[in-house]
Amino acid sequence: MARTPPSDTALHVAELSQTAENLFSIAPAGAELTALAQQLGLSALRKLRFEGRIKPLGATDWQLKARLGATVVQPCVVTLEPVTTRIDIDVARAFVQGYQEPDEPETEMTDDDTTEALGSWIDPALVMQEALALAVPDYPRKDNATLGQLVYTKPGDAPMTDEDARPFAGLADLKSKLEKGGDD
Numbered sequence: 001m002a003r004t005p006p007s008d009t010a011l012h013v014a015e016l017s018q019t020a021e022n023l024f025s026i027a028p029a030g031a032e033l034t035a036l037a038q039q040l041g042l043s044a045l046r047k048l049r050f051e052g053r054i055k056p057l058g059a060t061d062w063q064l065k066a067r068l069g070a071t072v073v074q075p076c077v078v079t080l081e082p083v084t085t086r087i088d089i090d091v092a093r094a095f096v097q098g099y100q101e102p103d104e105p106e107t108e109m110t111d112d113d114t115t116e117a118l119g120s121w122i123d124p125a126l127v128m129q130e131a132l133a134l135a136v137p138d139y140p141r142k143d144n145a146t147l148g149q150l151v152y153t154k155p156g157d158a159p160m161t162d163e164d165a166r167p168f169a170g171l172a173d174l175k176s177k178l179e180k181g182g183d184d
Contacts, residue, residue, distance in 0.1 A: 009125035011054065013062065013095075013118065021053040024066075024124045037072075040133055043082055044073040050128035052091070060097040062122060067091070068131050076142040083140040091131045095122055 005012065009026055016022045027049045028036065037045035052066025070087045095118040153159040 006121055007123055007125060010121040010123040013120055013122060016054060016056075016062065016122075018056050021055045023053050024051070026050040026125055026128055036129065036132075039129075040072075040136060042072050042074055042136065046071040046073065046084075048128075048132070050091075050124060050131075052124070054122060054124075057094055057096075061118060062095040064093040064095070064122065064124065064127060065090070066124065066127070068128060068135065070132055070135075072132075072136055074137065074140040076145055077139045078145040078147050079142055081142050081145075083137075083142050085137055085140060087132070087135045089131065089135050091127060093127055095119075 003012070009024075011022065011024070033045045033048060036048070037043070047070060049069045050066055052064060054062055054064045057063040068087065068089050068091050072085050072087065073082050074085070075081070076083045092114050094115045096115055097118045099115055099117040
């Protein structure tokens with residue numbers, strides 16, 4: 001069994017207290033924030049803090065409960081202007097001895113995505129990175145950002161708009177003309 005931790009933040013399970021909560025606090029700065037921002041495809045990661053505790057869960061398992069706080073900057077999906085998002089979420093993981101991921105090609109997934117296999121080490125920094133990656137908005141949008149309408153056509157042709165492409169727009173217009181009795 002390796003006694004060398006896989007990272008600076010990894011905690012050896014055999015050395016965790018069975019009677020008291022094992023507290024941790026991670027607040028990366030500088031180059032660590034920059035590297036994590038690049039890894040997650042963010043424009044910037046201004047602040048990141050992950051604080052919590054690891055406590056026994058039954059006789060052999062462990063539970064991690066923590067609070068993740070971060071300020072991320074991403075480009076707006078409409079305007080490409082920077083969008084700043086504040087993330088504050090609770091994170092929970094259960095590290096269970098004997099837990100196995102399904103290895104069949106097609107398996108029904110359970111609703112529980114907080115359970116992981118218990119190894120020799122528990123690394124809160126890895127949990128922090130995963131929780132942050134899941135919490136970052138997929139499509140950040142600046143307030144009041146609207147997608148304009150582009151109209152393309154060959155020179156000399158009448159441009160077709162989104163409204164023209166709606167198949168029932170012409171029928172509604174025809175129906176209103178027929179109801180009025182006109183055939184303009």
